[in-house]
Amino acid sequence: MDAADAGGDGGVPHLVFLPTPGMGHLIPLAEFAKRLVLHHRITATFITGDVFSKSQMALLDRLPRGIENVVLPDVSLDDVPSNAKAETVISVSAVRALPAVRGVLGELKKTTNLVALVSDLFGGFALEVAREFGIRPYIFFTTTGMSLSLFLRLPELDAQTSGEYRDLPDLIRLPGCIPLHGSDLLDPIQDRKNEAYTWLLRQSSRYRLAAGIFLNSFEGLEGGAIRALTADPGNPTIYPVGPLVRNGGEESDRDSSGCVAWLDEQPRGSVLFVSFGSGGTLPLEQLTELALGWRRAGSGSSGFVHSSNDPFAFLPEGFVERTKRLGLVVSSWAPQVKILRHESTGGFLTHCGWNSSLESVVHGVPMIAWPLYAEQKMNAVLLVEDVKVALRPRTGEDGIVGRGRWRK
Numbered sequence: 056m057d058a059a060d061a062g063g064d065g066g067v068p069h070l071v072f073l074p075t076p077g078m079g080h081l082i083p084l085a086e087f088a089k090r091l092v093l094h095h096r097i098t099a100t101f102i103t104g105d106v107f108s109k110s111q112m113a114l115l116d117r118l119p120r121g122i123e124n125v126v127l128p129d130v131s132l133d134d135v136p137s138n139a140k141a142e143t144v145i146s147v148s149a150v151r152a153l154p155a156v157r158g159v160l161g162e163l164k165k166t167t168n169l170v171a172l173v174s175d176l177f178g179g180f181a182l183e184v185a186r187e188f189g190i191r192p193y194i195f196f197t198t199t200g201m202s203l204s205l206f207l208r209l210p211e212l213d214a215q216t217s218g219e220y221r222d223l224p225d226l227i228r229l230p231g232c233i234p235l236h237g238s239d240l241l242d243p244i245q246d247r248k249n250e251a252y253t254w255l256l257r258q259s260s261r262y263r264l265a266a267g268i269f270l271n272s273f274e275g276l277e278g279g280a281i282r283a284l285t286a287d288p289g290n291p292t293i294y295p296v297g298p299l300v301r302n303g304g305e306e307s308d309r310d311s312s313g314c315v316a317w318l319d320e321q322p323r324g325s326v327l328f329v330s331f332g333s334g335g336t337l338p339l340e341q342l343t344e345l346a347l348g349w350r351r352a353g354s355g356s357s358g359f360v361h362s363s364n365d366p367f368a369f370l371p372e373g374f375v376e377r378t379k380r381l382g383l384v385v386s387s388w389a390p391q392v393k394i395l396r397h398e399s400t401g402g403f404l405t406h407c408g409w410n411s412s413l414e415s416v417v418h419g420v421p422m423i424a425w426p427l428y429a430e431q432k433m434n435a436v437l438l439v440e441d442v443k444v445a446l447r448p449r450t451g452e453d454g455i456v457g458r459g460r461w462r463k
């Protein structure tokens with residue numbers, strides 16, 4: 056879509072972006088908005104909520120002029136069970152926020168040349184609202200073409216399948232994609248009785264209402280999937296706009312952790328960077344095996360990142376002290392893009408979040424795939440078996456990757 060195509064009767068075309076909370080969604084959506092505003096005659100409003108974290112709001116505050124942010128009051132989730140899965144919580148919040156979203160759209164319709172709404176992958180319900188206001192509804196899909204293919208086929212797959220997908224005897228063949236075991240499909244569809252599954256089904260069945268879907272991937276990486284998605288006349292227009300990754304020059308990437316200064320001192324290609332994204336955690340037993348395996352590896356060094364409030368408390372006693380010369384442990388947010396593009400970094404042990412995967416591919420860093428949740432197992436299959444830019448550690452019968460398997 057370009058500015059001319061956006062149409063409207065006068066004034067700079069204005070877009071509304073509707074992200075759900077979570078850095079993995081916000082970072083690429085913000086990157087997309089930034090490029091549209093800087094390279095096209097477009098202005099934009101992000102609609103967020105009180106529930107967005109400080110660092111998420113800071114990221115939006117740093118966007119260029121021409122991008123505003125409207126913060127909606129929190130919706131009540133008192134009736135949502137405390138053990139509800141993230142996909143349920145996000146979908147319920149998204150639906151309950153719709154009246155307030157309508158209010159903002161109504162105002163923007165009066166004051167701007169509002170032409171389109173772009174929501175992230177949980178935005179199925181907002182597509183209908185955009186149509187109510189006579190503006191074009193788009194999805195920005197923050198992960199792979201392979202996952203998008205699954206989302207678009209989920210209603211069909213649901214109708215054809217009884218029982219759980221993980222018990223299907225045959226591989227699942229999404230068009231143009233490497234075949235998958237049912238157990239590799241994304242986590243929230245692994246239990247079809249769980250509400251999270253019903254919500255994803257409801258979300259994905261609305262995808263065909265979209266005027267188009269922006270996909271954060273590219274043909275050089277997922278040629279088969281993207282060609283099949285674009286060739287299917289039943290799909291909305293697919294725009295493969297990836298890889299949309301930050302360049303490492305952002306304020307959020309400043310080196311308060313000392314990572315870059317430490318990397319400057321290490322030999323070229325010698326460092327393994329370990330990070331499980333903005334929300335990944337490991338069971339204590341696995342974290343201990345990983346830490347001890349790393350120490351046993353001896354030569355080579357690691358940046359080790361963990362996103363808990365007090366990650367050091369989870370490491371084996373004395374670990375930080377004993378590994379001081381071997382590597383660096385960072386307690387919170389690390390300047391990941393700066394680390395990946397540093398010449399000392401030779402590998403990345405990652406949870407296979409799609410932004411991390413793209414950042415690694417863009418900077419030519421081979422990966423060790425350690426998927427944890429969401430669609431990460433699917434991403435791992437793609438990276439290991441199809442694109443062949445990652446290896447996968449062997450898991451023992453107890454589901455743990457032992458320290459020996461970590462040896463160089």
Ligand SMILES: O=c1ccn([C@@H]2O[C@H](COP(=O)(O)OP(=O)(O)O[C@H]3O[C@H](CO)[C@@H](O)[C@H](O)[C@H]3O)[C@@H](O)[C@H]2O)c(=O)[nH]1
Nearest residue numbers: 079080197198332333387388389391408409410411429430
């Ligand atoms: O210390 C840190 C930790 C993370 N990041 C950045 O945060 C983003 C993390 O994104 P991603 O790698 O995609 O992980 P998640 O935040 O876990 O992403 C969620 O959203 C992704 C996109 O939909 C999905 O692929 C994942 O499975 C889902 O968990 C990346 O840009 C990282 O560079 C940092 O800069 N520093």
